[in-house]
Amino acid sequence: MALNTSYGWSGWARRENCFAPAITVPIQKAARLLTKADVVFRDSLVSDEILGLVNRDAEVIDVGKRCGRKLLTQEEINSLLVSAASKHEVVLRLKGGDPLVFGRAGEEIEALRNAKVEFEIVPGITAALGAAAAAGISLTDRRAASQIVISTFSRGTEGASMDWGAITSTTTLALYMPGPDYAEVAHRLREGGLPDDLPCVIVSNATGPEQQIRWTNLAKLASEEKLPAPALMIVGRVASQKVQEISKAFWRNEANDRTMPRSAVVS
Amino acid sequence: MALNTSYGWSGWARRENCFAPAITVPIQKAARLLTKADVVFRDSLVSDEILGLVNRDAEVIDVGKRCGRKLLTQEEINSLLVSAASKHEVVLRLKGGDPLVFGRAGEEIEALRNAKVEFEIVPGITAALGAAAAAGISLTDRRAASQIVISTFSRGTEGASMDWGAITSTTTLALYMPGPDYAEVAHRLREGGLPDDLPCVIVSNATGPEQQIRWTNLAKLASEEKLPAPALMIVGRVASQKVQEISKAFWRNEANDRTMPRSAVVS
Numbered sequence: 001m002a003l004n005t006s007y008g009w010s011g012w013a014r015r016e017n018c019f020a021p022a023i024t025v026p027i028q029k030a031a032r033l034l035t036k037a038d039v040v041f042r043d044s045l046v047s048d049e050i051l052g053l054v055n056r057d058a059e060v061i062d063v064g065k066r067c068g069r070k071l072l073t074q075e076e077i078n079s080l081l082v083s084a085a086s087k088h089e090v091v092l093r094l095k096g097g098d099p100l101v102f103g104r105a106g107e108e109i110e111a112l113r114n115a116k117v118e119f120e121i122v123p124g125i126t127a128a129l130g131a132a133a134a135a136g137i138s139l140t141d142r143r144a145a146s147q148i149v150i151s152t153f154s155r156g157t158e159g160a161s162m163d164w165g166a167i168t169s170t171t172t173l174a175l176y177m178p179g180p181d182y183a184e185v186a187h188r189l190r191e192g193g194l195p196d197d198l199p200c201v202i203v204s205n206a207t208g209p210e211q212q213i214r215w216t217n218l219a220k221l222a223s224e225e226k227l228p229a230p231a232l233m234i235v236g237r238v239a240s241q242k243v244q245e246i247s248k249a250f251w252r253n254e255a256n257d258r259t260m261p262r263s264a265v266v267s
Numbered sequence: 268m269a270l271n272t273s274y275g276w277s278g279w280a281r282r283e284n285c286f287a288p289a290i291t292v293p294i295q296k297a298a299r300l301l302t303k304a305d306v307v308f309r310d311s312l313v314s315d316e317i318l319g320l321v322n323r324d325a326e327v328i329d330v331g332k333r334c335g336r337k338l339l340t341q342e343e344i345n346s347l348l349v350s351a352a353s354k355h356e357v358v359l360r361l362k363g364g365d366p367l368v369f370g371r372a373g374e375e376i377e378a379l380r381n382a383k384v385e386f387e388i389v390p391g392i393t394a395a396l397g398a399a400a401a402a403g404i405s406l407t408d409r410r411a412a413s414q415i416v417i418s419t420f421s422r423g424t425e426g427a428s429m430d431w432g433a434i435t436s437t438t439t440l441a442l443y444m445p446g447p448d449y450a451e452v453a454h455r456l457r458e459g460g461l462p463d464d465l466p467c468v469i470v471s472n473a474t475g476p477e478q479q480i481r482w483t484n485l486a487k488l489a490s491e492e493k494l495p496a497p498a499l500m501i502v503g504r505v506a507s508q509k510v511q512e513i514s515k516a517f518w519r520n521e522a523n524d525r526t527m528p529r530s531a532v533v534s
Contacts (some may be wrong), residue, residue, distance in 0.1 A: 054268065097395050099405075106405030106505070121400040125390045129365050133388040138366075138373030140417075147418035148368065150407075238373070 001060040038088035041081060045096025045230060047208075074104055078111035081258065085117040085248050096230075098126035102152060102176055123129075126150075128174035131203035131232040137239060145172045152176040167192060172236035177229075178202075183222035189235065190218055199240035204231040214240055305355035312363025312497060314475075315409060341371055345378035354386040363497075369443055384391035393417075393443035397480045398470035398499040402480050404506060411504040412456075419443040419450065427436035434459060439503035444496075445469075453501060456502065466507035471498040484510055500503055 025235035034040070034053040044053065044064030054060055063077045072080070084091045099105040099121060112119050121134070128150055132139050139148050139196050149171050168171055178185050190196065202210040205225035301307070303319040309318065311331030321327055330344045339347070351358045362501055366372040366388060379386050399406050406415050416438050427458070434440055445452050457463065463486035471479040471494035479494050 045342050100399045100407070101406070102395060102407050106408030106410065106411070109403055109405060121394040121403060123391070123392045123400040128394060129367060129390040132367045133390040136388060138370070138376060140367070142371070145372065147416055149414055149416055151414035222407030260399055267461060 011104065025130055026114060033090065033092050034094075035117045037090045037092040039084045039090075040092045040094050041077070041084070042094045043096055046094050047096075050094070063118045064178070074107055077104075078108055079110060080109055082115040082117060085112070085115070086118075095124070097130075098124040100147040101126045101150060125204065127176060127230065127232045128234070130206040131201075131234060134203050134206040135201050135234065135239075137201065137234055139174070139234070139238060141238045144170070146170040148172045149172060150176070154176060169237075172234065172238050175233040175235060177235045178231060180226050180229075182224055182226065185233070186218055189221075193234065194218055199237060200233055200234060201233045201239040202227050202231055202233050204228050206230075206232065215239075288378065300357065300359050301361075301390040304357045304359040306351045306357075307359045308344070308351070309361045310363055313361050314363075317361070320373055341374055344371075345375055349378055349382040349384060352379070352382070352386075355517040363525060364397075365391040368393045387506070393502070394443060394473065394497065394499045396502060398441070398468075401470050401478055402468050402474040402501065402506075404468065404501055406439045406441070406501070406505060408505045411437070413437040415439045415441060417441045418445070419523050420445060434461060436504075439501065439505050442502060445498060445500045447493050447496075449491055449493065452500070453485055455486040456488075461485055461502070465502060466504060467500055467502045468506040469494050469498055469500050471495050473497075473499065482506075 027116050035051070037054065037058045040054055040058055040060045041063050044062070049152060051060065061080070062226060063072050063080070065071070081091065081251075093099070093108065095105075097103065100123070105121070109119075109121075128139070128148070139145065147168075147170065149167060151173065151176060175185070189198075196217065198218050200216050200218055200221055202212075202214040202216065202224065204210075204214075210228070213238050214224060214227060216224050281476050286323055287304045301317070302322050304321065304325045307321055308327055308330050309327060311329070313331075318327065328347070330347070348358065359463050360366070360375065362372075364370065367390070369392060372388070376386075376388075395406070395415070405413065414435075414437065416434060418440065421440060442452070456465075465482065465485050467483050467488055469479075469481040469483065469491065470480075471477075477495070481491060481494060483491050
């Protein structure tokens with residue numbers, strides 16, 4: 001059964017009594033590719049359950065990181081992909097999350113194009129959406145947010161660093177890979193002009209059996225107990241269990257002005 | 268078969284000769300809920316193929332928009348959801364894309380919480396990721412981008428308007444629902460400080476059989492032929508078929524400075 005829809009599927013359902021609160025995101029096409037693949041190049045974040053679907057004759061090659069150390073350079077991975085494509089019928093590059101968000105897909109896509117290898121990309125559930133679903137946060141709640149910024153601290157050493165011009169009072173920030181030093185994260189966020197009382201939620205192992213959700217704010221963040229990776233922070237007025245109260249203040253402010261004052265939260 | 272993974276599934280596969288270039292995103296849990304649901308509240312963007320999975324005894328209620336006109340107010344939808352939850356075992360709210368991105372889920376979540384209805388959220392593939400996969404664009408290509416801004420023009424009348432402080436030289440902008448007036452979109456983007464030669468790609472009906480992809484830039488955008496809705500624009504240096512060339516210039520600029528000059532693209 002192959003389904004085809006432009007914008008995917010999503011929804012929420014009333015929780016059933018005997019139903020675990022885990023979000024399951026197998027994709028049938030993906031499952032089919034897993035059963036057909038001759039070679040699978042996998043990252044570290046791919047779960048054992050997904051790997052269990054790979055057909056037994058397939059060669060599974062781990063090209064991910066272990067404790068932050070890469071097994072292979074990006075150039076080596078690119079070469080392996082191109083080489084495999086010339087030898088095998090179905091080559092699968094398997095990444096956690098969505099491959100086009102902090103996934104190094106850009107360089108791999110380019111290597112394949114340069115080598116004239118045809119390919120297609122299957123989108124996935126990126127961490128921000130998994131974490132938001134776990135916490136029940138509407139990232140663009142129209143009463144408190146008008147946009148989402150998806151960013152990370154972790155790229156400073158190898159790419160461009162985060163640009164704080166991006167964070168405004170109506171922005172929801174999804175901060176990928178915040179790392180274990182919450183004091184440093186809090187410092188950088190506050191240094192960037194975000195107010196102390198801005199809500200922040202940390203979601204660790206979103207949707208998995210070891211999921212943890214911590215509701216806090218920037219002032220308290222530094223002293224929060226560390227949650228295990230993979231984790232993600234959602235920062236902004238929507239990241240509160242009291243969006244209703246926050247949004248009441250918002251509507252009061254804009255009673256005579258439909259545009260959101262930029263200075264309302266960020267000074 | 269229920270799979271459970273924190274960060275979803277994604278990947279790309281070598282295209283098979285007889286394989287349609289459509290991205291299929293059924294979610295097995297979603298499929299199970301569709302077959303079990305007593306009532307389904309659906310939006311307009313849900314495809315017929317997905318609706319075909321709903322069990323025949325279920326009541327399917329369309330609460331979406333038609334030609335921009337709402338069938339029901341948000342308050343009426345909230346009331347219907349709460350009411351249905353008190354009468355039925357499995358109530359499903361079915362939205363296109365991801366429910367937490369421009370999906371009004373915030374108000375529905377709040378109504379359910381206030382009514383003490385338990386629920387869970389299944390994340391979906393948001394339009395930006397579907398469009399990026401269709402066009403083969405890495406939204407965070409580390410050679411040209413450090414963050415993604417997900418925004419829209421269409422909320423100005425009922426919520427906060429877009430804040431142009433968000434757009435920097437290393438930002439990839441995913442602009443939802445750009446509307447048919449490309450001249451106006453181009454005007455507003457350029458007025459916001461974005462340069463004329465900034466690449467822009469319009470993806471219409473991403474991943475569906477009528478998918479169209481138009482590669483352009485801000486200077487040419489105003490005169491581009493309109494593509495049918497649903498459409499999405501990806502604006503930024505990654506939105507080019509020549510990221511390689513663009514990134515070469517980028518690396519040259521920062522040969523002596525690993526941080527990205529904000530003024531490199533946006534003046």
